[in-house]
Amino acid sequence: MPETVRFRREGWKPVASHREDRGIVKVVWLQGTPYEMGFQHGTLLRNEIDSLPRTTLDAVSFLGRHLGLASFAKKRCFNDVIEECEGLVAGAKGTGMTMSAALVFAFGDVFQEYFANTLPRIFNDGAGFPQGVLSDVACSQFIAAGKATKDGRLYHGRSLDNNGKPNEYWLKHPTVFVRQPNDGIPHVFIAVPGVVWPNSGMNAAGITIGLNTAHPKNITKLATTGRSHVQMMAHILRKANSYEEAKAFMQSQRRMAADLILIADGVSRKAGVFELIARSMGIREMGANGVLYMANHFVSPEMQGEDRDPPSRSSVIRHERFKQLLEPGSPHSRHGKIDPAIMIQILRDRINPFTLNESPSTIYDDNASIATNGVVRQEVFDSQRLLFWIATGEVPIPKNPFVGFSLGEMLNLPNAIPCQPLVYQ
Structure with a gap:
């Protein structure tokens, strides 16, 4: 092939x-x-x-x-x-x-941080309102490549989560935007109608990208000048031909809020987690074992003390379960065996890593596993071959089929690779 x-x-x-x-x-x-x-x-x-x-x-x-x-x-x-x-x-x-x-x-990602997370938490903590009003943050991503996969290819898995009550508009209207700008690389945004940025995406040069929410330790960690992270992601998909180009762009931009962005390159098989806050950035790059993962808290040494402490229970649980499933040496590890089917199995995992209890498959959100964290969409990317699979529909999403797409075919590229299998049940 x-x-x-x-x-x-x-x-x-x-x-x-x-x-x-x-x-x-x-x-x-x-x-x-x-x-x-x-x-x-x-x-x-x-x-x-x-x-x-x-x-x-x-x-x-x-x-x-x-x-x-x-x-x-x-x-x-x-x-x-x-x-x-x-x-x-x-x-x-x-x-x-x-x-x-x-x-x-x-500019919704910045305004969401200001008005839906940081400021409400200040009022919630200091004005006598009941605690526990705010939901834990959500979303999970991971990379497997090289020694971690059956064929050495790089695969990128992503779960878009919305804790609490499912967002009906997002559930009803999952949208793949096949974007062909005059001045850039053709690419896909995976998002919803009415927004001009991606939650995740892939370009025809083999770059994939996705965002997980994080929150600052306090309001002094935010800024009032800089860029929107989701707009930066859109720029990378339009312009970056390699991981190194994407990394250089990330390092060149001023920022305003807190997030984690995972960028991967299926051709060079390089990847990095960018832990972001207004004035600081930590980068965790994929090592020789071929795995990289993130939940919703900062892990890099240079970003310790920059995000909310302690991290949410949900974020710690998902991060630990990724460690069990991806790192070599664990009795639960899939290291060396990973392909798109195993990537999907990991996204569907309902095991709490600390208790080893399995959440029921009917659960939407109990904050106890990767698959029961308020999932509204899941994706797997094989960006070297420009393929991706999406699970959408009614909750719980992880029970639904993953439907395949070939960006090469959608763009009529020469030697486009068809998506096989077209559906993972």
């Missing part, structure tokens, strides 16, 4: 903008300038954007327009993001998606 190589634009023609639904997954092809891709997004997914609760859109527009959040975001957004928001608003005209709302959503 032919191997993929770094993307070459010469002789390649973008696929015309259109939409295909594959079960519950919406797949939209976008092509052109940022404005054109935004307009196509708004047009092709107009009905889904229109299904956003009007109270939500009105509230976000109000905050953006009257409290200055849209202006705050616009001053800190990449120019191409602003242009794409303008196209999105034009394409989705009549849905309630205003420019103010689009900009607030485009």
Whole structure:
């Protein structure tokens, strides 16, 4: 079977903008300038954007327009993001998606940290309100490559989690955006209609990326100038031809909030976890054993004391279970045997590493295992071959099939590799 190589634009023609639904997954092809891709997004997914609760859109527009959040975001957004928001608003005209709302959503990761996590915790801790209102953070990712896998390839697994009550909009509208910018590398965002950034994604050069939430130790660890992490991820997918290029970009940017971002390169088989806070960054790179993993707390020595202490019980549990399943020497280890099927088994794992009790398969969120942490979507990437599989649908997500996609085929690349198997049950 032919191997993929770094993307070459010469002789390649973008696929015309259109939409295909594959079960519950919406797949939209976008092509052109940022404005054109935004307009196509708004047009092709107009009905889904229109299904956003009007109270939500009105509230976000109000905050953006009257409290200055849209202006705050616009001053800190990449120019191409602003242009794409303008196209999105034009394409989705009549849905309630205003420019103010689009900009607030485009900077949503920063605003979520400010207004949904750090500030509420201050009021919760200091104003006499009952404790335990805020949910634990969520999301899990891991890499296996080299000695850890059957064939030496690099595989990237990702679980997008939403603790507490499932987000119905995210469950109903999983979307694969096949993005073909005039000035960059074609790539996929995996997200939802109405946002111009990825939760995770892959580009045609073999780079994959995903974000896990983290929280700062206190408000002094945040900043008011810098970039949105999800917008930085979008830039990497559009521009980075290698892990080293992605790493250099990450090191060049000022930041505002706290997160963990995993970046992997299926061609060079390099990967790193970037532990981020406004003024500090730690990088954990994959070593000779070929495994790397992260939950929602910082592990690198240089980032100790920068995030919330103690870490959530859920984050510690998932991190420890990854250690048991991925590192060599553990009686639970899958090291040396990992392929896409084993990656999926790990994402479906319901074992508490400390008690070795197994959560029931019907559980959505008990904070006790990788698979029972409020999962709303799971993915496995084989980025050397430009393949990926997604589990979506009704909760609990880990029980659902993983449906395959070939980015090479979706882009009509020469020597594109078909996705086999197309479905993992």
